[in-house]
Amino acid sequence: MAPWNDSRAMPSVLKAALVAVQVYAFYFAASSAYTIRLHAVNEYGRIIHEFDPWFNFRATKYLHENGWTKFFRWYDHESWYPLGRPVGTTIYPGMQITSVCICNVLEYLGTPMSLNDVCVFVPAWFGVIATTFLALLASECSGSASAGVGAALIMSIIPAHIMRSVAGGYDNESVAITALCMTFYFWCRSLRNDGSWWIGIFTGLAYTYMVMVWGGYIFVLNMIGVHAGLLWITGCHSTKLHRAYSLFYLIGTYGAVHVPVVGWAPLKSLEQLGAFGVFIALQLMEFCEVARRKKNLTNGDVNKLRLVVFGATAAVFGVITVILLPTGYFGPLSARVRGLFVRHTRTGNPLVDSVAEHQPASPQAYWQYLHYMCYCAPVGYALCMCRVTPIANLMQYFGAGPWWSDRGDAKMFLITYATIGYFFSNKMVRLVLLMGPIASALGGIALGAVAEWCVWQAAMFIPDFGGDEDEEEEVEEEKEEITEGKGKGRGKGRQMKETASTKEEEEPKKGKKRGPVRGMLTQGQKDQLCASIGSLVTALEGFYNLLPMKLARLALVVYLGYTSRHYAGEFTTYCEQLAHGMSNPSLVFKAHLNNGQMVVVNDYMEAYHWLRDKTPKDARIMAWWDYGYQITGIGERTTLADGNTWNHEHIATIGKMFASPEDQAHELIRHVADFVLVWTGGGGDDLAKSPHMARIGNSVYPGLCPNDPTCRMFGFTDRQGTPTPMMGKSLLYKLVTAGQRQGVSLNSTLWREVYTSRYNKVRIFKVLKVSKKSRKWLADPANRICDAPGSWYCSGQYPPAWKKLISQRVSFAQLEDFNRGGGNSEYTKQYMARMNGEAPATNEEADATIQFLAAFAPRSKAEAQWEDTDLTSQMWAIVKNNDLASMKSLIDAAPNVVHARSSDGRGPLWWAYEFKREGMKNLLVKRGIDVQAKDTNGIRALDLDSGKKRIGGSPKIEKTADSGEKKKKKKSKKKKA
Secondary structure, three states, X not given: OOOOOOOOOOOHHHHHHHHHHHHHHHHHHHHHHHHOOOHHHHHHOOOOOOOHHHHHHHHHHHHHHHHHHHHOOOEEOOXXXXXXXXXXXXXXXXXXXXXHXXXXXXXXXXXXXXXXXXXXXXXXXXXXXXXXXXXXXXXHHHOOHXXXXXXXXXXXXXXXXXXXXXXXXXXXXXXXXXXHHHHHHHHHHHOOOOOOHHHHHHHHHHHHHHHHHOOOHHHXXXXXXHHHHHHHHOOOOOHHHHHHHHHHHHHHHHHHOOOOOOOOHHHOEOOOHHHHHHHHHHHHHHHHHHHHHHXXXXXHHHHHHHHHHHHHHHHHHHHHHHHHHHHOOOEOOOHHHHOOOOOOOOXXXXXXXXXXXXXXXXXXXXXXXXXXXXXXXXXXXXXHHOOOHHHHHHHHHOOOOHHHHOOHHHHHHHHHHHHHHHHHHHHOHHHHHXXXXXXXXXXXXXXXXXHHHHHHHHHOOOOOOXXXXXXXXXXXXXXXXXXXXXXXXXXXXXXXXXXXXXXXXXXXXXXXXXXXXXXXXXXXXXXXXXXXXXXXXXXXXXXXXXXXHHHHHHHHHHHHHHHXXXXXXXXXXXXXXXXXXXXXXXXXXXXXXXXXXXXXXXXXXXXXXHHHHHOOOOOEEEOOHHHHHHHHHOOOOEEOOOOOOOOHHHHHHHHHHHHOEHHHHHHHHOOOOXXXXXXXXXXXXXXXXXXXXXXXXXXXXXXXXXXOOOOOOOOEOOOOOOEOHHHHHEHHHHHHHOOOOOOOOOOOOOEEEEEEOOOOOEEEEEEOOOOHXXXXXXXXXXXXXXXXXXOOOEEOOOOHHHHHHHHOOOOOOOOOOOOOOOOOHHHHHHHHHHHXXXXXXXXXXXXXXXHHHHOOOOOOOOOOOEOOOHHHHHHHHHHHOOOHHHHHXXXXXXXXXXXXXXXXXXXXXXXXXXXXXXXXXXXXXXXXXXXXXXXXXXXXXXXXXXXXXXXXXOOOOOOOOOHHHHHHHHHHHHHHO
């Protein structure tokens, strides 16, 4: 259809060229979506990455080898030892089922592929499918094929999607984003016109698949629910909305309750009852609308009927709620969901808080994963906002053409998705993943609108060699379709004006006298206003179509075409580089030795293979929960915990054993494990994770760190890695550093080192004096607790030797666990206060420490020496632990302490930037620290914000915080030469 400022149809030659370009561009997008995700396969081979994907592969393998029935009755006693875990009923099996089906189909077609290879390529394949459905969604919402192609080009390479869909990253999200885009597309398509409501069937089926694939189905459910609710609240209710939503909700809910891990949650969980409420509201609205049509009710009568119907329904559901609430029927919000709404940035659960991706998103994260879409998406947002259904109805009233309201319901969906998606992603950086599709769709709409505008400017100077009549007929048909689509569900603007006068004529016939309402325009005033707006629009059209303006627009087209090449190339290069960085598997990676030689570090894979090949098949491995999936998936051995994190108390017990003194830990471990595996070698090793181990352990065993919820006593006193007394005595510290740090050793009668990887990334120790009695007791099936005689659901128990330990547990409850009794709420409050730097240091020991440190503070800024002292070491620990109270007390005691600097020229402000302590930064600046001061390498603390490392690297980084270290290495090499 021609734009509002041009009555001509597009020349047929140009239209054919445009279609050809769109087809090629979509093919290019699909091809790019596949190839950009294969970096890891091309460089490291067909291997599964990370942690969770190994569990997904193990579950897929079990399903493939044992079949459907055994899979859903699989109680895995090789994980979460000795308790075990009912895998088939606690995972979202959609991805496993999909992979097995693909493998079987390929075998049937005569092109067999191993299950491992299928699982490696699934993320890349579904990346292409997600790109396709996102293109359909953008095209459907905008009514423009160009917008769909633009969205496909963006979605195919945008880092927010790639980060969970690289080949080998066999994670639920790689398939879930495809299911999300598919569900949203069918939902918007079902609202196109009054005859498309039946597509709600496919919306329900797509949503069922989404439920099978990922726990994020709750976001999809509530997105559609909120959108339908907004249409209802803004007066845009229609029969097609009622029918489409009813089909979606009934089919989707029926499918969801048949997924074992979900069960009846859609009708019990507070996170999902909102969509049920919208379903009930739409049924009531349609009931009233049917009554209006049958009984020819007036608006006043309909409003009265609605009041009665909604009031009675609310009373009934109120009574039901009062009856069910005390029984615990309604499930509480999960810790992760609750963390999206509470005021603080932590959930109160140290296990959830220990995961980096659960932290709030920063502006840098949005730029890193969305790049130029941070600028393009808001433009698409504005274009959609001015044409959503409520605003479109208003604009039609003032004379806008019917095309203005075309697909307004779908545009409102994009606005809703963008708004809600941004809110939640801002609370949890992991959810930036959800911004990939909507940023691509809005960016595609913006780019598509600009591209089509440019084509129309070129069309002014291209003669048409035939087909004018056909083109004009097509234009008229499109106009008629739009008019018909909008006429039944809601009144058009021009109809509103016509019916207004009719109503005024009918009112006297009913005997009702109505005078003008204060503040309201009369019909004559409204007509005059519409005529004035129409005259203004006509004048603007005439000016817009003057020859000088046409030439100016053509020049603008040339400029946009020239500059867009630069930005498109930069965006593509950035995405390629980031994709390459995201494709590096954590199991295998490349690194440089001190002599500059490039090597492939395969320590982790080799360590797990050693477990598989060198230990008994019934060997039990104790390790931190992060590595459990890899131990069972690659090492094929029993592990005490894995990444499912379903049992907080069990993980806390492992944390307690690692943080306890060596002999105490051995007395516990000997009853449940034969080997202990630790990650070493720096970086993200177990010492780096040690504060989380202690905090999690302390949340269930408060005696681990008495009166210290954050376990500050378990850590290091300086940047040289000097352990605190509690850390130095702990089993974890000794396992990681024994024999490698002077003065650290293990008791040879309790442990024996049996394996150290080539580059010291993994160490494995054999547990000596293992309790044969406990092992035999745990292996006896008679000591498992089954939910029924002969049932497959049989949970293990802790050994009798652990009876005293288990009795010391305190049931962990979080701040917002309103539906759960017990727990140590006072502990949680103290934990939150300490983590937020709000807990005051009031005890005498703390005051004495502050006074001791204050004695070493410089007397003035000029007298501050650059040296490593007890003062700088303690200040570094204070900043690292975000202990605002101690820092404030120290500055109060010695104001010039802010100028203290270590031997590398860095002080508390540098450390505050390194550890991202915003409150600490503000305190130091307020107390007079020099923000322009530089360290020995000439780097200011402010420079660390723009120079920090980024995932995958950035093409624009010119100077990083590591540059000083590189300079030092170069100098040392020159000295050696």
